[in-house]
Amino acid sequence: MDALSYKTKFATKASSGKEWLLVDAENEVVGRLASKVAMLLRGKHKTSFTPHSDSGSNVIIINAEKVRFTGKKTTDKEYIRYTGYPGGQRFASPKQLLNTKPEAILEHAIHGMLPKGRLGRKINTNIRIFVGTEHGMDAQQPKKVDLSKIK
DSSP, X not given: OOGGGGOOOOOOTTTXXXXXXXXXXXXXXXXXXXXXXXXXXXXTTSTTOOTTSOOSOEEEEEXXXXXXXXXXXXXXXXXXXXXXXXXXXXXXXXXXXXXXXXXXXXXXXXXXXXXXXXXXXXXXXXXXXXXXXXXXXXXGOOEEOOXXXXX
């Protein structure tokens, strides 16, 4: 058998074939939506998935303010951040964040499902989250994705 016929092909930046995908977050559960979007960002839905490269798709999420939580997470869950100053630890519930910065909920959830390190930080730049249905990314011609068909 010829040694060249069974070599593993790795996706490079040029051959990854990045595409723009549009996801509607209306009535989606935050964690389930985040895991599906993280899979799209990572490129695990492609046959040419390469773990060490950014070969995933660019994702646009609209209607970020219409996501939902299951159970009592809207009141009981806490998002913790630190300002950098002494005594600067701040707490927020999802209910408070939905009123002020609804896109921060999805950013936080998706970021936690991506790899840590250089690759994860690079992949995290491939997502755009918008409040409402207007996204201003029409020039990229995003393809609408039905999340119910993604496992």
